[in-house]
Amino acid sequence: MPLLEAAGIVKVFGKLTALDGAALTVGENEFHGLIGPNGSGKSTLMKCIAGAEMPTQGKVSFINSDITMLSPHVRARAGMSLKFQITSVLPTLTLYDNVLLALQARASLFDLVFSRTRGALHEQVITMLRQFRLADCAHDAAATLSHGQQQWLEIAMALAGKPRLLLLDEPTGGMSIEERRVTGELLRPVKRHCSLVIVEHDLDFIRDICDRLTVLDQGRVLASGTVPEIQASKSVQEIYLRRA
Numbered sequence: 001m002p003l004l005e006a007a008g009i010v011k012v013f014g015k016l017t018a019l020d021g022a023a024l025t026v027g028e029n030e031f032h033g034l035i036g037p038n039g040s041g042k043s044t045l046m047k048c049i050a051g052a053e054m055p056t057q058g059k060v061s062f063i064n065s066d067i068t069m070l071s072p073h074v075r076a077r078a079g080m081s082l083k084f085q086i087t088s089v090l091p092t093l094t095l096y097d098n099v100l101l102a103l104q105a106r107a108s109l110f111d112l113v114f115s116r117t118r119g120a121l122h123e124q125v126i127t128m129l130r131q132f133r134l135a136d137c138a139h140d141a142a143a144t145l146s147h148g149q150q151q152w153l154e155i156a157m158a159l160a161g162k163p164r165l166l167l168l169d170e171p172t173g174g175m176s177i178e179e180r181r182v183t184g185e186l187l188r189p190v191k192r193h194c195s196l197v198i199v200e201h202d203l204d205f206i207r208d209i210c211d212r213l214t215v216l217d218q219g220r221v222l223a224s225g226t227v228p229e230i231q232a233s234k235s236v237q238e239i240y241l242r243r244a
């Protein structure tokens with residue numbers, strides 16, 4: 001069984017059909033890129049998977065359970081974590097406190113009250129900050145970070161609590177070429193314990209880090225397969241040429 005399976009997803013907003021039978025299947029430890037032209041429904045599909053939007057029709061399964069109608073909160077507890085285009089960093093808090101809050105939000109009340117949490121939480125915060133090359137500025141306010149560092153902090157926060165699936169919607173938007181390269185480096189080790197669905201417009205970036213790709217066009221899947229399969233697809237080449 002795949003880790004995540006979204007099938008027949010329809011999402012209607014008033015008169016507009018944003019998703020028209022879209023599907024996405026992601027395996028364990030798989031990095032999956034979701035690409036397609038502006039307005040093709042990528043963010044809406046991510047939201048239907050995360051529970052931020054309810055699909056009009058269709059089914060989302062995660063770790064062998066039907067989660068289609070579950071709240072984002074319950075999905076998060078089941079091991080799904082997301083970072084959307086809008087920031088969730090609290091700028092006046094330190095990096096340390098931002099990650100600590102993210103961790104605490106995912107720990108159960110039992111853990112917080114009874115376990116040897118303080119030391120354990122401290123270790124986890126520092127580990128996450130080190131992993132994302134932010135440990136040197138752990139006690140600076142998040143507002144002092146560069147745009148790229150702020151995105152890395154958000155990814156670190158989304159990974160706090162060890163999710164099985166991370167959803168990232170355009171994490172490299174507004175980054176420099178060097179920041180994009182570093183983002184790829186920082187994400188690669190995540191594959192050991194977590195799958196990823198990533199929406200990106202930068203095709204070089206997505207080719208570098210993803211195992212499989214799904215291409216959306218007007219709310220439907222145009223193609224889904226390994227990176228070489230998608231690169232060889234005539235219909236995919238056409239939509240990207242049409243855009244150029």
Ligand SMILES: Nc1ncnc2c1ncn2[C@@H]1O[C@H](COP(=O)(O)OP(=O)(O)OP(=O)(O)O)[C@@H](O)[C@H]1O
Pocket residue numbers: 013016017018036037038039040041042043044045
């Ligand atoms: N909450 C909403 N209400 C009404 N229409 C919406 C809503 N969210 C998205 N849409 C519409 O649904 C379609 C798909 O939007 P979506 O944001 O999913 O596309 P996208 O592929 O993520 O685009 P982009 O590459 O620009 O981020 C668009 O026509 C958009 O205007």
Ligand SMILES: [Mg+2]
Pocket residue numbers: 042043044169
């Ligand atoms: Mg989008």
